[in-house]
Amino acid sequence: MQHENNISQVFSDYQKYMEDEQQIREEIRTVVRELEQTAREILTQLQSVHQTNGIKSVSSICDKCVPMFETVREKMASLNSKIPVNQYYRYNDQWRFSLQRLAFLSAYLTYLQSETLVTRESVAQIIGVKVDRQDGFHIDLDDYLMGLLQLASELSRLAVNAVTAGDYGRPMKIAKFVAELDSGFRLLNLKNDSLRKRFDGLKYDLKKVEEVVYDLTIRGLKPAE
Amino acid sequence: MQHENNISQVFSDYQKYMEDEQQIREEIRTVVRELEQTAREILTQLQSVHQTNGIKSVSSICDKCVPMFETVREKMASLNSKIPVNQYYRYNDQWRFSLQRLAFLSAYLTYLQSETLVTRESVAQIIGVKVDRQDGFHIDLDDYLMGLLQLASELSRLAVNAVTAGDYGRPMKIAKFVAELDSGFRLLNLKNDSLRKRFDGLKYDLKKVEEVVYDLTIRGLKPAE
Amino acid sequence: MQHENNISQVFSDYQKYMEDEQQIREEIRTVVRELEQTAREILTQLQSVHQTNGIKSVSSICDKCVPMFETVREKMASLNSKIPVNQYYRYNDQWRFSLQRLAFLSAYLTYLQSETLVTRESVAQIIGVKVDRQDGFHIDLDDYLMGLLQLASELSRLAVNAVTAGDYGRPMKIAKFVAELDSGFRLLNLKNDSLRKRFDGLKYDLKKVEEVVYDLTIRGLKPAE
Amino acid sequence: MQHENNISQVFSDYQKYMEDEQQIREEIRTVVRELEQTAREILTQLQSVHQTNGIKSVSSICDKCVPMFETVREKMASLNSKIPVNQYYRYNDQWRFSLQRLAFLSAYLTYLQSETLVTRESVAQIIGVKVDRQDGFHIDLDDYLMGLLQLASELSRLAVNAVTAGDYGRPMKIAKFVAELDSGFRLLNLKNDSLRKRFDGLKYDLKKVEEVVYDLTIRGLKPAE
Amino acid sequence: MQHENNISQVFSDYQKYMEDEQQIREEIRTVVRELEQTAREILTQLQSVHQTNGIKSVSSICDKCVPMFETVREKMASLNSKIPVNQYYRYNDQWRFSLQRLAFLSAYLTYLQSETLVTRESVAQIIGVKVDRQDGFHIDLDDYLMGLLQLASELSRLAVNAVTAGDYGRPMKIAKFVAELDSGFRLLNLKNDSLRKRFDGLKYDLKKVEEVVYDLTIRGLKPAE
Amino acid sequence: MQHENNISQVFSDYQKYMEDEQQIREEIRTVVRELEQTAREILTQLQSVHQTNGIKSVSSICDKCVPMFETVREKMASLNSKIPVNQYYRYNDQWRFSLQRLAFLSAYLTYLQSETLVTRESVAQIIGVKVDRQDGFHIDLDDYLMGLLQLASELSRLAVNAVTAGDYGRPMKIAKFVAELDSGFRLLNLKNDSLRKRFDGLKYDLKKVEEVVYDLTIRGLKPAE
Amino acid sequence: TEDKKESDVDESSPVIQMFKCFQKQLDQRHDKYERIVKLNRDITIESKRAIFMLQRVTVAGDCSDIFQQVDEKLLAVEKTKFLEIAKEIEQEDPFQFLRAYSSGLQEYIEALSFNYFLKNNSLIKLEDVQARLSFKRESSEKTVDSASDGQVKDANPDIKDPIMDVKDTNLDNVKVTNTDGINCSEVPIEMDTTDSDLSVYIPNSEYILGVADLTGEMMRRAINSVGSGDLERPFEICSFLREIESAYSSLGNANREVNRKLHVLRQSLRKVETACYTLRVRGSEVPKHMLIDMISKTNIN
Amino acid sequence: TEDKKESDVDESSPVIQMFKCFQKQLDQRHDKYERIVKLNRDITIESKRAIFMLQRVTVAGDCSDIFQQVDEKLLAVEKTKFLEIAKEIEQEDPFQFLRAYSSGLQEYIEALSFNYFLKNNSLIKLEDVQARLSFKRESSEKTVDSASDGQVKDANPDIKDPIMDVKDTNLDNVKVTNTDGINCSEVPIEMDTTDSDLSVYIPNSEYILGVADLTGEMMRRAINSVGSGDLERPFEICSFLREIESAYSSLGNANREVNRKLHVLRQSLRKVETACYTLRVRGSEVPKHMLIDMISKTNIN
């Protein structure tokens, strides 16, 4: 019968289609897992600034991280090669979280190195992706901003620990930086999504940093500017 | 200050980016709403076969539907024009449900016209989309299959109402058709997703139709084949 | 058939009713979005008092804000014109949050200008609404109160930053003000709603301010009154 | 520092432990997927008895299935080899569903061949597992019973389709068989688990079969016993 | 009839099987309940360090706990004797939570006694179980780690209360210890399970402790190291 | 400290209260399990009327059941003795289901014996409880009614199987009986509880029985009354 | 913090005075809400009971007294409970307290429309429902001449005039007297209200939700009809339900609550369709001569 | 199905008679449940308001009138709402309707125990709560000589005698008169009740749940104390909460509701501990000489 063959054809096509997709998902999963492994290592490295003598060795800590981003870029190239053309958004749930984490790490490293805000262009360069969707595997603005919010949180912690380590100047600079970030975010008309939720945490980070500055001020520990 | 401008730049870029996206989403929403309106009208039309005299006017009901798909194709062309290149999967949650519904309507119309299973190619043609992702706005296999499962459910209802309307031959043909669909789906190794869940309903549809055939058989109402 | 027309009439009435509602909602949404944009700008302006030299330029900051409320009043008039008579509570979820925010901004501005508590009447005047429902688009008591609670929170932050900026008198006045606000709120029998939840935070704001006063007192930094 | 090494040791041990487990889970998943593929093929074969001429070719259908169980036994041996000693219950969520499905298939085949109830011993033999836990990879009693409940459901469907195919004797025998199953299950003091839930469906299966017998009886179609 | 006996046999076997299982479950439940009672008593004892004079009597509190673990070991031996060979994972939901709790208590006691991290070997010894699955009733690595995360949370509370009680040295040591735990956990590639969820809380515990250290430092209350 | 003793007293009272409750619950559970065992045996006995020759031996089946209710009454006396005065509703979730089941069994037995509706008084007598709460362990009106609804469902099945067994008179009497029951239930104002839900099924039972009567009538098989 | 005592609650402070005023306003509103919630519970219960009574109607029996009882019950609910709500929300935005009585209102609409369907075989209109919840004001000085537009046009004579006199309720008009000279009422209550009638406004969406519930009762009625030998009713109801289903389905952008009820409505329709199918397939079995034979036999009995 | 008509509802059938009786019984029970639910809502609201009033107590202010108002409010709730419940459930199994008033009872216990704590710094006993919900029967012929054991032993003089005369409530005793000679009451109401007092029984578990809620109010009180300059209260409350937490934690097999509330209790304790920590760490900063200096300065102001 004509349409019976038809029916089996439909279903065997579909079986093939599903297997291909599953294959792709598994390959992505493998690369993403490796990316996360590298990200964890960078984070461990960067977090050592919180430790007793960490604040004094910021620059050497940064130096250790720089080459680790080489690995990130390699993995990212590999990830890129797994994604069929035009299907970035079909699979991006699988790497979105890792990409945000890497944006944060780039921003943290950049801040520690130069006390400046990393641009999206720089993030893209550091982790080896494109800025624009049409140029290939890229980092979305949302994911970049998510990384910045993670940075604010990390810096508020750093302000506290800097004081513990006797570095009274750093909190001032952090306060200024986080206040600017806050002003920036306030301009945005955020949707009610995960970015908005995370942004709600920013004011607590800012408040914490301001309180550290207050504590230093009232005790006369604030260094002359 | 250098990096302050930097910061404001970041955020005003983002504001632009978000507004663009929101713009696109709203345009899509508008077209999809119109598509759904048309789909509802086609459905209302097709469902009139369940009504008391509906079963006798199947062909005229179908005739009324055919031109309505012209509207579908127009809206679909318009939808296609809203989607930035390569971002089908970024937005496809917005039309996925409607696409499944339209696949179902195409399949139902085709069945009522010719008692055959619509192919994905035909669905694509009827509603004005492509079959292959690379050729443009397309219909995914999952969505096509979801439409077929909706068809099975509709046909099991039709088998019941056909008998009420005195048409004893139709359930036999429906039973054969749904059994074939069931065999096809059984071959698939479905993931635990919405398709799988919906597939679990297929066996109840089949059972229902088989019971109708049984009721007719045991009362000697089954027409000679 | 008699009742068929009946039914279609009923549902086309409802369809009309829903479409009207949707139309109104969309118009409201547009105006509210503009209101929020203005509110964000006022807030950005007012928050600059927290910055290094902000505390010294309070009055010039206030002066910059005053004309911005003109825009608020215009938008509010526009919003008012969208709402059918006696249907304020049908749609008020759409602007409730913005209205609270504007009540807060009025209260903050008033405090910075005169160190007094804004009345509901004044809020209404500043943002261009009525106090009583019968008189037109009004501000609910709940929303006004919510604005006051946001004020308390903002002032506790200001007390901290004032100290950082070397203004030791301001925290004393803030403490007195917030304490009075707290006494007032404790008179209310709140339901388990968002107002209650936010009120639960007020005691922490008061505590924070008291701590600042304490810090100044033990260091003999409290200025003579 | 002594305990610091200690700490890293703890965590690297754990990393190893988790990777091992994940490895095992993936190997199991692969074999189970193959098992399910085979089970689907057997089911497709067995379900052809519902088709128009199926009821007349029961024995040839059964003959085709028998060798397919050879594959089942091979996969089962492979599965067994993946499970670390004593950890059947650690991983059994992964194959439990498939095992129940295979128990059902064995029971269905046995019924079609000989109209008898398969024993757990026979199931174990047919699918290549042990009966007793201590002898190796085994089938739990719960899973065997779940298979029997699936059988009852399948047989109630078969009773309906047998009548459609003109076989009036089969429903009588099915009714007797399902009634016995029902009596058996009624003796059990089932816990409130999935077995209990599925058992609640048995009475509907029995009722359906009884109604088929009733339909035949009242029309004088019941063959002499 | 042959197979009827067959059927009753199946069901009376099953009845027996279920009763045996139920018997085992109830015996386990009884012992686990006793274990939990003992655990609660140890916890009450250990938590008395938070009370006003508790911090000064840490060592006598520990001394009172030590003999209570004797009871734990006895109950554990009894529990072990209830579990049929190779069925640890069949029933382990029943004691998993208690085992984690006991791991925490061992870790807490050990910390209070010696300010070191308990090893899994020590936990096993303290509560009377094995480390390796093949040696008998054991404690899984997951459960041990869960205990450590509970410890971190408890220590962050202790840091706060120690200060209240005038012990300014303890928070420093706790901070160092929790930071090490945090580094350890960061190395792990945790699955999305309960351990991961609990781990997400660790960073808050660490932050809390760091803030305590900060508060002491800035007030010059940090004792010389 | 004054209030400390106070607190421990309060909580040790409560601990006692809970332990007493648990004790009672466990005793109840044991008796209820035995009651259910007996109920299952009675049901198995009564359900044999559905079997091939069952309909002809109704009276001997009933005779076998009568003494089994003696056991029920004994267990019920035992259950009664476990419940503290005025605490029936504290524990009645534990036996509610069994009591409904026993009410059904009494009603079924009574119907088979005399084709009459059992009264609540009779149910109480048959299973050895009181009607009024004040007089001791009683059967609630709801539970009695639930038993009657189960009876209707059982009788609709019996009507079908009676025809199969060649007894054409019984369905007529069942129809009259179930119709009267239905009229009775329709007088009640039920809340949205389990009774209401079960009552919703009664109309389908009545419909089924009416269909059997119809089948007999059109075939002239209805015996003269 | 020693100067704390200075800033302790100062009863004469304007802020405290202001908040005392707020306290009264909030309490008044909460109390009103609470009173409406209680009325809502009463309405729900009474409407449910009316529905139960209507399910007792059988073709065969004499039902006129059931209808009379239901009419009285509904009228009583209107004249007491709804009238009280109408008084409570007079001068208020009707949407402000809707959430407090929405469930009762829907249940009442379900009962009323079921009653209407059983008598008239058609769907009661929103205007007719609204007319029943519109009341003449007892204390009005001038008589209301202009009859409401919303009168029931083809109403059964059993249904009383929907604009009813309010005499037998003894609700006081809530007057807020201000003790300390500050206007503490959130809403000034005293207004010239002589020329306005009291009513409980029914948003179209509430009406539509009540009608959705009606379909469940229609399904029950259809199945009951089969049980009680009325073999035509199910087909009528089936046709009616199909129309309603089709009308609901063609609504665009319906809200979530409607969609949820639509799902239940579809299940009800399937049940009725299956019942009709069974009637038809069983009915088809009787050969003409047997049917005649059968009928004659029945007549003998 | 022609003979259907014969089996139509037969009003005289014993089955129908029986079900008419059931109808009355069910309606009576549902009506009673509904009345209790309404009382429960009133109790909840009044108790919440009492709690709000108590949160207004400050050390500095003159609080005796707040306490007096709260005492009066609680007494009023007891003498009206709880007494009505007591009458409703008289002769019933106290657990049968518990679900209908459990939430109000817990809120009342929360209010009462908070009041008690603020006055006595200790936890009110279950017997004392129970005594307040036990009432003398107005219509009893013989006077009740034996005073209840449950009297508040060390009660503040502000708390009135818990066994109170019930005079100013005008509840009729619900009498079920049976119109058609069949006893339709599910429970015979008329009994010799002259020698039994009325009461609302409080299961220990309800008491424990009410006390769990109390801890949330204590936390609020502690933080408020810091804000209003009372720096000792938080430490007292912290110690009290720790004891309660410890007592709750040592309960075996606590039910789910207790566990849920225990979680909240632990969070409250943490908040109070943090407040105490902050007080201590800040307080530690003042060198002796500065403190003296500071105090002298403050005295000048």
Ligand SMILES: [Mn+2]
């Ligand atoms: Mn309803």
Ligand SMILES: [Mn+2]
């Ligand atoms: Mn509370």
